Amino acid sequence: MGSSASKISETGLKHCTLWKADRSPACRAVMMALDSMNLSITEVDINMDKGEHRTQEMINLNPLQTLPVFKDRELVISDSHAICSYLASRYCDSGRLLPKDPGGRSIVDQHMHYNSSTIYPRFRAAAYPILYEHCNFVMPQQILEIECIYSDLECMLFKRTWFGGSWATLSDIVFASTISTLNILVPVDKNKYPRLSSWLYRISEELYFITANRKGLSEFSRRIDCSTSLDDTDEFKCPRSSCSRRGLQLKEPSPEATCKPVTQD
Template identity: 65%
Template sequence: MGASGSTSVLTTTLKHCTLFKTDRSPACRAVMMALDAMNLSITEVDVNMDKGEHRYPEMLVMNPLQTLPIFKDRELVICDSHAINTYLASRYNETGRLYPKDAGGRALIEQLLHYDSGVVYPKYRAASYPVLYDKCSSVLPEHACEVECTYRELENMLVGRQYLGGCWVTLGDISVAATVSTLNILVPIDKLNYPRLSSWLHRMSEEIFYITANKKGLGEFTRRIDSSSVCDDVFKCPRSSEGRRARTGTPETEFQ
């Protein structure tokens, strides 16, 4: 058991917060995993990007970039998964385990978040978009080569440590895991070439928050890659994070 906690941990319900998302997006799943790791429950609204719902006028007011996720806390709107997660950890999580309170510790985690947003995620987009939207049958060789370079970098970053952030799971691990687990579908991680990276991803996959917030979206992404067909949303929305996790019997508090 890692930072995800258990069903006996008190869940905090933030009724004034809403997450607009789509499960097949790694960025959205990173926020969902962070919510589950911090035992926070907010309203979640599924947005069907295949039907262009992210371009509706009310969505463009919140995010002119036409991307997901979009997070709203009363009048505050944040549209980057890394910024959303650090905000949630700073504002609503007091443990400091996922996101340290000291400046040095935070800088190390933010370094990982910038690595994900500046290096790993762009390679995911480059590799996946031709398959998703241009009807390519497989990842282009040059993009696969770039993904392999990232795997080598991550393998080196894990020398002497169990997690990218150190001895336990941090927001950095969560963001990178969301992206790398999706890349692994496109360019499978070779266990012989990247044993540390493979072991790290396996450890992450056993975390409760990974199971509740990442596995379903990975399945949707895999089906989309395999069939190049439009995926219909399975769940009606809006719903709460707590409902998505289906942790019945978990005590809740309201954070007004």
């Protein structure tokens, strides 16, 4: 199991707040970024089925009425990629998640742009009709488009263990949140995409994936299966710190890994 988050001391940022919904891949990307850096901030769960993201308070923070929303003192950011970059730039000195050299940084930026411009829109096109329009399946054209994404990512991983290079970066974190969710809708075929399948298995073993991504994946899967709203459990309704959320998740039984590793030539 990956243990990168446990190798650095906990940093509490009491002046920072994250409004989020666990089933959202975008929110889980920010949560994984927080956990990978062992940052603890105030987290507030928002029930989108009850329209809590459309309250006047949330509109004042983010007129687009989307999640996540992040606030650091007077600074408000409402795009998950921008939040991840800000956290890594502002609160992580190592340069591992977001390289400091322009070349390495541009690669990570390139991947995040691909996630926001291509992967996430295709996720929404496939998932939203099931979540909100009582559709019971992913349309054939959307399956083809998702398979094209898998093919692109398979090529990106040629002679690479991680998307950013020799270790996991923000590239892997933002891809992990979206691809692990797409995998529920259109499973990654390990025979067609062996590198992507192996990468998904490796990232699913990272501690920050376990603490920040697994619960939301399970919630999304249940929501897709029943196509009706699910009330949040009481233990996750109150604002809490990232540290307390991590502790709760580590107490949960570990589900089976997302994908089984495959042997590559």
